[in-house]
Amino acid sequence: MPEQNDEVLLRVEHLCQYFGPTKAVDDVSFDIKKGEVFGLVGESGCGKTTTGRSIIKIYNITSGSIYFKGQRICAGTTGYKIEIKKARKELAELAKEASKATENKAELEAKLAEKKKAYSDLVIENRKKISAAKFDHKHSDREYAKTLIARTKAEYEPKLAAATGEELKTLQKKYKDELRVAKKTKLITKIQMIFQDPIASLDPRMTVREIIAEGLVINGIKDQNYIDEKVYEMLELVGLVREHAGRYPHEFSGGQRQRIGIARAVVMQPDLLIADEPVSALDVSIQAQVINLLNELRERLGLTILFIAHDLSVVKYFSNRIGVMYYGRMVELAETDELFAHPVHPYTRSLLSAIPLPDPHAEKQRKRIIYNALAAHDYSKQQPTLREIIPGHFVLCNDEEEAKYKEEFGF
Numbered sequence: 001m002p003e004q005n006d007e008v009l010l011r012v013e014h015l016c017q018y019f020g021p022t023k024a025v026d027d028v029s030f031d032i033k034k035g036e037v038f039g040l041v042g043e044s045g046c047g048k049t050t051t052g053r054s055i056i057k058i059y060n061i062t063s064g065s066i067y068f069k070g071q072r073i074c075a076g077t078t079g080y081k082i083e084i085k086k087a088r089k090e091l092a093e094l095a096k097e098a099s100k101a102t103e104n105k106a107e108l109e110a111k112l113a114e115k116k117k118a119y120s121d122l123v124i125e126n127r128k129k130i131s132a133a134k135f136d137h138k139h140s141d142r143e144y145a146k147t148l149i150a151r152t153k154a155e156y157e158p159k160l161a162a163a164t165g166e167e168l169k170t171l172q173k174k175y176k177d178e179l180r181v182a183k184k185t186k187l188i189t190k191i192q193m194i195f196q197d198p199i200a201s202l203d204p205r206m207t208v209r210e211i212i213a214e215g216l217v218i219n220g221i222k223d224q225n226y227i228d229e230k231v232y233e234m235l236e237l238v239g240l241v242r243e244h245a246g247r248y249p250h251e252f253s254g255g256q257r258q259r260i261g262i263a264r265a266v267v268m269q270p271d272l273l274i275a276d277e278p279v280s281a282l283d284v285s286i287q288a289q290v291i292n293l294l295n296e297l298r299e300r301l302g303l304t305i306l307f308i309a310h311d312l313s314v315v316k317y318f319s320n321r322i323g324v325m326y327y328g329r330m331v332e333l334a335e336t337d338e339l340f341a342h343p344v345h346p347y348t349r350s351l352l353s354a355i356p357l358p359d360p361h362a363e364k365q366r367k368r369i370i371y372n373a374l375a376a377h378d379y380s381k382q383q384p385t386l387r388e389i390i391p392g393h394f395v396l397c398n399d400e401e402e403a404k405y406k407e408e409f410g411f
């Protein structure tokens with residue numbers, strides 16, 4: 001496995017993405033460390049793609065924040081607005097009560113004055129948060145470029161002051177080059193996504209060359225020779241050949257199309273690759289090839305990967321950590337080995353029980369556990385939250401369940 005360190009590359013905090021009444025993603029938090037593969041699993045419709053698409057800023061997220069390379073790139077505002085609304089309603093109720101009151105009127109009025117002050121503080125505070133969120137959402141690229149420029153300046157200025165003669169000249173040139181790159185860097189292009197459907201995600205009217213080069217062209221690169229060389233390099237990197245550049249997507253098999261999708265993503269030199277079920281639509285025999293390719297690229301290019309899949313068997317050998325989603329919520333999150341050794345949440349256990357076992361005898365004994373959320377939990381008294389029940393192992397549960405799990409697993 002390639003070097004992995006504790007530097008957090010992506011942090012998702014309380015992400016909510018609602019489509020009307022559908023809570024596609026509901027209060028999901030996790031982070032991805034530089035160099036790791038983070039597997040996100042769960043059944044169809046649980047919100048995996050929506051999470052990925054929120055990260056690449058396809059939506060104005062409902063609430064929560066997403067940080068990439070330490071810069072907040074997404075922030076929702078609805079949560080803050082709801083807080084204001086709720087406080088306003090409470091205030092109105094108290095005002096009504098105070099106006100009607102006869103005996104303890106003075107007391108209620110004092111309480112009302114206090115509440116009014118608290119309300120106006122809350123409004124000021126939340127309005128600040130709303131405008132900060134809007135600002136970050138809109139200007140994260142520019143702000144990131146600013147920090148890069150500042151960092152480059154801080155690095156070079158003392159060196160330049162100390163250098164003389166030839167050394168100074170080389171240094172000045174290097175400084176100029178790095179400053180130019182810093183100014184042009186668009187943070188969001190450092191996250192690239194490979195899409196679930198290799199047929200729908202490639203424009204049938206574009207040649208493979210145009211598809212792979214599109215991002216470079218958008219980034220302002222005009223040198224046709226450079227672009228051609230890059231396209232050929234990428235084709236070879238993903239196991240295709242340069243002669244493929246002039247062809248159209250329909251001339252390729254499913255596995256090859258997915259390779260084109262990977263080339264289109266990797267040409268942007270991303271730090272984070274979001275692979276949304278990149279092999280689900282492919283034949284089993286082809287799946288392993290594409291997974292191997294991703295693993296190879298991860299090592300060669302130092303990629304960090306968010307790997308989305310609907311079952312655990314695909315992510316098992318590939319992920320350092322796994323998050324399990326169910327109906328928009330993260331229900332369990334742990335290191336891969338830990339999750340397989342001690343699956344705690346009943347939904348995770350049901351997913352594990354669905355994986356066929358290689359040993360025929362064991363396979364015969366295997367019992368499918370069916371998960372029924374209503375029967376499995378009683379949340380009438382207390383709602384569940386994601387809790388760290390042993391270091392690094394998180395489970396969605398309430399007090400009662402936490403105690404039960406800890407006893408059952410001897411944590």
Ligand SMILES: Nc1ncnc2c1ncn2[C@@H]1O[C@H](COP(=O)(O)OP(=O)(O)OP(=O)(O)O)[C@@H](O)[C@H]1O
Nearest residue numbers: 019022024042043044045046047048049050051310
């Ligand atoms: N643009 C949209 N508008 C309205 N509802 C949406 C939209 N996108 C997704 N949804 C709904 O949000 C929920 C989560 O969808 P999502 O595509 O994220 O699931 P998924 O986990 O990727 O599923 P699959 O494994 O089938 O790809 C679903 O109920 C879906 O119908």
Ligand SMILES: [Mg+2]
Nearest residue numbers: 048049050196
């Ligand atoms: Mg999906």
